[in-house]
Amino acid sequence: MVTIKEVAEYAGVSVATVSRTLNNSGYVGKQSRIKVEEAVKTLGYYPNEIARSLYQKTSKMIGLLLPDISNPYFPLLAKGVEDYAQRNGYMVILGNVEDDEEKEEMYVKFFSQYNISGVLSAASGKKSQTYQVPFVLLDRALEEENYSIATDDQLGGELAAKAIIDAKGKQVVVMAGPGNVAGANDRLSGALSVLNDEGLSYQVFETHTYQVDKAEETAVELFESTRPFDSVIASNDVYALAVMKETIKRGHRIPEDIQIIGYDDMLFSRLMYPGLTTIAQPAYEVGYQGAKMLVDLIEKNSIEQKKVKLKPKLMMRDSLR
Amino acid sequence: MVTIKEVAEYAGVSVATVSRTLNNSGYVGKQSRIKVEEAVKTLGYYPNEIARSLYQKTSKMIGLLLPDISNPYFPLLAKGVEDYAQRNGYMVILGNVEDDEEKEEMYVKFFSQYNISGVLSAASGKKSQTYQVPFVLLDRALEEENYSIATDDQLGGELAAKAIIDAKGKQVVVMAGPGNVAGANDRLSGALSVLNDEGLSYQVFETHTYQVDKAEETAVELFESTRPFDSVIASNDVYALAVMKETIKRGHRIPEDIQIIGYDDMLFSRLMYPGLTTIAQPAYEVGYQGAKMLVDLIEKNSIEQKKVKLKPKLMMRDSLR
């Protein structure tokens, strides 16, 4: 690797002048500037960020903490983060923390050892105080004074319930996502508030996990532990799918006998038969905006809002009447 | 942050002694060792990796280059990588390169600026010569002399065709994945070799893209441009899904009238109705083994095989007779 020293030598100036030229800081004469630029070009020089980082005690790296990258919601979010980061010269460090405090702590340490300049977290955020650097929560807006970008899940729940009402659902089952999942409660309360306003009869069915292998059992349980229903507001698309499967298995038609609405809008939701009507979460946007907010924080640009809520969107397909 | 200097002061020794103690290098007296260990403990010291990295010209960071993290195959792979890395004290830097040479070049530069110690790539790998560090290709085994971990797609294709034969398929359509996709050709040739051996009649249907939005159109096209068939070997689960949808739409029954086998085994494949029989790729394993190989390369451990092929597996569900 070419160092600044070699550039200085080649250009016939001191390293200080090279550094000043490259960073547009301090005064640099016309002649020197030209000589340096030429040297940089012919030598193909680019600065070692590690050395820079050592002195500046910061870097162009940001950490991204996720509960589980294999959960289909997060890859899109990660893509949004990576896109913004890349466009602005930052590198993304991926951390899978699985809501495990120990792993999160490991990363807190990692990050400080590497002079990471900021952290984006879609994980618990309990450790947020520990970070000495700018910190933005993704889809986990807590009451505390954190910066955050999240989906407006209350609205999402309302949208889902409204869609069911518009589709003339009469007896509806609302699946309540596991309590520990971000936004699950907001979704539920949004849906219930609309149903209550309309005076519609409904049952709440509790699910205890997001694990895919449990989805099928849960769907069976749903049918067995509830009174007859004609509409289901699922806690997410995976559950919606499982419920659809069980519905068809039991010989009911979708949407004629039972209609179903999901939440997330995953890749496969549109490819199902029938196509799953669902609430689309702006996952990519959450990531992208989150990265933007973080970088603004790092670079001390002004920030419009400390807590941003992005709007989910109803995706009309064929699982509603 | 506590520095080594403060530890040295507190312990009443020199920084050299502290460093030697921490790295178990050179001679350290019993007394000193104890004093240092105590100082480290009470001060809560841990070394700054940036400083270490500057001198050592390497780091505990590895780069992971993916064509598209939002493609459902890669998150699992990424998880495998992250798991192994984390367990061995490495950080993973995520790069989404989208088969775009310019982006890949950007990352090559990024990586060298940060003294990255190794690179895992599921992207084209055309730039692999450019890396000055250990390099392992994931699922893109080229002819060249690279280290690589890949799925045995030839075998995967054979498995799929055999399953169709066992299920008494008579007229089969084989979808040929887009040529630029890793392994697509192997899959095809594996499937065809088995079909040929059995003397079964088949048609090959070319698909030109992996884009999800095109999957539905492609499925329609499949039905319209081929002679009657009773079995489909899809190029992946997304296509399999689209074909299932179109099949049902057209009033055929699965698997009675038309049977379908996919490739990948995605989250949703088991939740479909009917459950999609498919070839499971060991995505997590590819990532995990790849990371292991890379770390072995970095730490100059011995490596058993330069090119590893992992076996795919048939997942029997309900879309075959």
Add this chain to the structure above:
DNA sequence: ACTAAATGTGTAATCGGTTACAGAATGAGG
């Protein structure tokens, strides 16, 4: 033409580690 301000440049300190080297202390062997 003379002084003060503005501009240009190099030397050296600094960031926080690792390690070569030299010198001191200890132990072993004769």
Add this chain to the structure above:
DNA sequence: CCTCATTCTGTAACCGATTACACATTTAGT
């Protein structure tokens, strides 16, 4: 008891950048 190898420890150089500071040169103002 002396010598030499072994063990221990500290000083200082180094990694590759940034920047404070001092000094030199140019420019501007009167």
